[in-house]
Amino acid sequence: MRIGVLTAGGDCPGLNAVIRSVVHRAVTNFGDEVVGFEDGYAGLLEGRFRTLDLDGVSGILARGGTILGSSRLQRDRLREACENAQDMAREFGIDVLIPIGGEGTLTAARMLSDSGGLPVVGVPKTIDNDISGTDRTFGFDTAVGVATEAMDRLKTTAESHQRVMVVEVMGRHAGWIALESGMAAGAHGICLPERPFDPADLVAMVEERFARGKKFAVICVAEGAHPAEGTMDYGHGAIDKFGHERFQGIGTALAFELERRLGKEAKPVILGHIQRGGTPTAYDRVLATRFGWHAVEAAHRGEFGRMTALRGTEIEMVPLADATAELKTVPKDRMDEAESVF
Incomplete structure (x- = not known):
């Protein structure tokens, strides 16, 4: 054959x-x-x-x-x-x-x-x-491991500077990487494509953490996650030649929105193709x-x-x-x- x-x-x-x-x-x-x-x-x-x-x-x-x-x-x-x-x-x-x-x-x-x-x-x-x-x-197992390790590392720098870290992982229409890496790393918020989120809920979570003396938060967001209608200014992207939506960068948009509402520093971290590469x-x-x-x-x-x-x-x-x-x-x-x- x-x-x-x-x-x-x-x-x-x-x-x-x-x-x-x-x-x-x-x-x-x-x-x-x-x-x-x-x-x-x-x-x-x-x-x-x-x-x-x-x-x-x-x-x-x-x-x-x-x-x-x-x-x-x-x-x-x-x-x-x-x-x-x-x-x-x-x-x-x-x-x-x-x-x-x-x-x-x-x-x-x-x-x-x-x-x-x-x-x-x-x-x-x-x-x-x-x-x-x-x-x-x-x-999938490799990607989840990469994302988990990244969030483990980000916790220490986030705590040192009293920051909110928004970690964007891959997942256009399915949030499996965000779900499992977020759970494994103990993220304080997880946003998935399957469930529209309200930024107000994330703001309340962060404020409650800081009120308890915790000085940082890590939020894991899938690239295809999107806010509930009317809760945040975030639009849909154009369709590429392969029929895929070009996402607008929810990690960066959400970090900006949280910083504006909280008055605290919020940093986006886009893991991108690092999840695909390596051993x-x-x-x-x-x-x-x-x-x-x-x-x-x-x-x-x-x-x-x-x-x-x-x-x-x-x-x-x-x-x-x-x-x-x-x-x-x-x-x-x-x-x-x-x-x-x-």
Whole structure:
């Protein structure tokens, strides 16, 4: 069998671990040939690929990013890929494609699979943990650890200067990183996309803390969080060419608003892409490795149009449609568990 593999969308700790696992399982156990398409679906459309052997994936298990590169594909080019899927499979000699990516990547994978021109087995990844059908995605554990450590560090400097620190973490439409890192770091307020917040509640919380002799506060806010209507001047951003909203910087806006209302210094800290980079945690390396192993197994069983998924402690194969039907957002019961820190 000749297996094609690609990584698309935002990079994520653990991508290289999946690539390594696919190559090891395919080459060592089945005698397959593996080729890697460069820069995601763009490489597939443009025929840019290279052979991946055991030497080619040596030493990449703990490496961040992706050795294949990544990119996002505009919708018209995605349609082009679907229309030419059969020709590309024949031209490159690909028996199955293993795309590794998030909601957009897996939507493209489903479209390719539905076109009937190219067998597909998907592997879900996202630091946001927002893909339906799987309990956990690799990269999330690493991102939560980075955000937690950042807030742990910020507490000491915030206390030294009697400041309010507003820490913005990733999470466009799902607040899993903000929820879990905020809880782990003991943040004094958490703002999620799933629940509009009122700045007045945060002001009251900070004032109550200072009245008790506490001289600092840390508030964790997801990039997609937004204030309740009429509570704060904050608008919606434009839509980019990939269909994503350009957020206006809620961390900075909220810090400015709190400083204005409190009369105390409030500083925004935008963690940004630092959450995506660097060495994956042990948990993410193991999960990514298991996903790669099971993707190859599924390819040999002919389980196309499906993706790997963590269900409890087991890896199962679920339809790609399950991953793209809706985003997995933070449910009310999880917010209720953390209510004391909202």
